[in-house]
Amino acid sequence: xxxxxxxxxxxxxxxxxxxxxxxxxxxxxxxxxxxxxxxxxxxxxxxxxxxxxxxxxxxxxxxxxxxxxxxxxxxxxxxxxxxxxxxxxxxxxxxxxxxxxxxxxxxxxxxxxxxxxxxxxxxxxxxxxxxxxxxxxxxxxxxxxxxxxxxxxxxxxxxxxxxxxxxxxxxxxxxxxxxxxxxxxxxxxxxxxxxxxxxxxxxxxxxxxxxxxx
Numbered sequence: 697x698x699x700x701x702x703x704x705x706x707x708x709x710x711x712x713x714x715x716x717x718x719x720x721x722x723x724x725x726x727x728x729x730x731x732x733x734x735x736x737x738x739x740x741x742x743x744x745x746x747x748x749x750x751x752x753x754x755x756x757x758x759x760x761x762x763x764x765x766x767x768x769x770x771x772x773x774x775x776x777x778x779x780x781x782x783x784x785x786x787x788x789x790x791x792x793x794x795x796x797x798x799x800x801x802x803x804x805x806x807x808x809x810x811x812x813x814x815x816x817x818x819x820x821x822x823x824x825x826x827x828x829x830x831x832x833x834x835x836x837x838x839x840x841x842x843x844x845x846x847x848x849x850x851x852x853x854x855x856x857x858x859x860x861x862x863x864x865x866x867x868x869x870x871x872x873x874x875x876x877x878x879x880x881x882x883x884x885x886x887x888x889x890x891x892x893x894x895x896x897x898x899x900x901x902x903x904x905x906x907x908x909x910x
Contacts, residue, residue: 707745710727711742711789712745712768713767714768715768716767717766720886721882721890722811723809723810723811724809724811726765726807726808726809726829727765727804728764728794728804728805729763731759731763731800731801731802731803732762732799734758735752736751736753747803753861754862755861757857757861759857760793760850761795761796762800762807763794764791764792765790766889768890769790770787770790770892770896770897771789771790771822771824771892772784772785772787772892772896773892774889774891777888778823778881778884779818779825780816780874781818781872790825790827790886791824791826791827792827793827793829794807794809794829794831795837797834797837807831808832809832811827811828811882811886812829812840812842812882813843813877813878813881814885815876816874817858817872817874818872819862819870819871820871826854827886828854828876855876858873859872
């Protein structure tokens, strides 16, 4: 078997240099920043593309799923229009929660996912959607095609986490998390975020590097 002749000789920026997915808006690439085992919050450094420590988790709650973002998306004015009460987007890539049966203990990995729904979250008046996705090859979650297939107990756990993870006893919590929305609305949010991205950063360029499909 001949070796692959198309590959990256450099590390692409996780937000700007990787693909949004194989078949957006339904099948997306997730860049994982945090696992359910992390006691601190990691976040991509927008300038360098490396993972940095943002802060220790403020409460005793741990992330209920793998958590990261979708490359080449941006929460801007189009995303904000899809959420009641949003004044604007939060200016970040779309966040994504990925359900996985087996424990994944490391971050900074790529996961190919299928979108099943999402959560509308307002953070200080800014749209901060949380997409919910599954791994198609997962033996427990892979069969789910829409948000109705996710157990309500797990959805409540995800809602509670995002509603409280920034809470401090001496500060007013400005985060509001609404009821989950279905796959159709999640796909509209993804399309809007890709259009917002192109408006802010320009058209996505074609790349010959393996695994960097625009």
